[in-house]
Amino acid sequence: MPVRVETFSRIEDAERALSANQAARFFGGGTILMRAVNEGDQSFDTLVRLTDPAFAEIRPEGARITIGAGVTMNQIMASPDLAFLAPVARSVGGPAVRSSASVGGNLYAAAPYGDFATALLALDATLTFAGQAGAPMRIDAFMRERDRHANRIVSAISIERPRESGAFRWLKVSRVKPKGLAVLSIAAHLPRSGGAIRVAYGNMGSTPVRAAAVEQALQGAPLTEQGIGPALAAATEGLSPPSDSLASVWYRREVAPVHLKRLLLGQTG
Ligand SMILES: Cc1cc2nc3c(=O)[nH]c(=O)nc-3n(C[C@H](O)[C@H](O)[C@H](O)COP(=O)(O)OP(=O)(O)OC[C@H]3O[C@@H](n4cnc5c(N)ncnc54)[C@H](O)[C@@H]3O)c2cc1C
Numbered sequence: 409m410p411v412r413v414e415t416f417s418r419i420e421d422a423e424r425a426l427s428a429n430q431a432a433r434f435f436g437g438g439t440i441l442m443r444a445v446n447e448g449d450q451s452f453d454t455l456v457r458l459t460d461p462a463f464a465e466i467r468p469e470g471a472r473i474t475i476g477a478g479v480t481m482n483q484i485m486a487s488p489d490l491a492f493l494a495p496v497a498r499s500v501g502g503p504a505v506r507s508s509a510s511v512g513g514n515l516y517a518a519a520p521y522g523d524f525a526t527a528l529l530a531l532d533a534t535l536t537f538a539g540q541a542g543a544p545m546r547i548d549a550f551m552r553e554r555d556r557h558a559n560r561i562v563s564a565i566s567i568e569r570p571r572e573s574g575a576f577r578w579l580k581v582s583r584v585k586p587k588g589l590a591v592l593s594i595a596a597h598l599p600r601s602g603g604a605i606r607v608a609y610g611n612m613g614s615t616p617v618r619a620a621a622v623e624q625a626l627q628g629a630p631l632t633e634q635g636i637g638p639a640l641a642a643a644t645e646g647l648s649p650p651s652d653s654l655a656s657v658w659y660r661r662e663v664a665p666v667h668l669k670r671l672l673l674g675q676t677g
Pocket of ligand 1: 433434435436437438439440441442443477478499500501502505508509510511512513514515516517520521522523524560561562563588589590
């Protein structure tokens with residue numbers, strides 16, 4: 409079946425085209441969708457593209473930064489405002505993938521993908537949808553019910569800059585170095601001078617997830633061998649890691665505390 413491509417310069421028009429056709433898919437950078445096209449996926453017949461330059465812009469606004477959902481991993485790596493996120497973007501695929509892979513597409517990417525979304529979860533990002541009335545949606549709420557938001561368009565993602573350097577930490581564990589799919593990934597926001605502690609895992613569930621028990625155990629705890637003991641004991645509490653070709657459930661549960669310890673003690677280099 410041929411696939412039609414519809415291109416729009418206004419997000420409202422792209423959204424209208426998407427909601428008018430259940431067999432239409434929004435096209436970000438196409439690193440996942442083009443593979444589906446090439447494999448003959450019959451679940452869609454139309455790709456909806458958006459050319460609005462604002463969709464691919466990074467806008468610092470005081471303490472917050474707005475990232476257009478069409479921004480690519482290469483753009484993240486080149487942005488001085490997002491230097492703390494450069495290692496995350498650099499960990500996504502190889503150079504060809506990163507030149508097209510978008511932030512918006514990463515939010516919808518099924519496991520084992522979703523590295524950038526894991527980082528956004530630790531940063532408590534908020535998402536704005538095209539045509540959405542009302543307040544932006546927090547990313548943890550989005551991840552809990554991601555399927556309900558299929559065939560909408562995320563227009564932008566907003567994050568607060570970490571106030572201290574080193575407050576944001578990132579670790580991706582993969583079997584193939586330097587680039588490979590994540591056995592698991594961990595992102596954390598660990599401010600020393602107060603503020604919310606957040607820890608998120610990638611590939612420890614069907615979508616990126618917050619590690620609530622770890623976060624609770626870290627409240628007021630020093631980041632020392634002894635201080636992080638309760639957090640490591642709770643490393644996989646409440647989580648349902650997948651079993652896939654990269655690793656079994658058992659393996660993920662075994663190695664999660666080991667890597668969490670390295671991240672918390674700053675031993676990731
Ligand atoms: C060889 C290879 C290696 C890869 N390695 C990694 C990796 O290491 N880590 C990783 O996380 N990912 C990896 N990926 C997956 C993928 O490249 C990224 O997840 C990328 O960020 C997806 O974005 P995209 O714009 O290309 O998505 P697309 O292919 O354009 O779309 C993917 C899905 O997201 C939806 N979508 C896209 N943009 C939006 C939007 N703004 N609003 C709503 N829905 C949207 C689409 O409708 C579609 O359902 C890899 C892919 C390949 C082919």
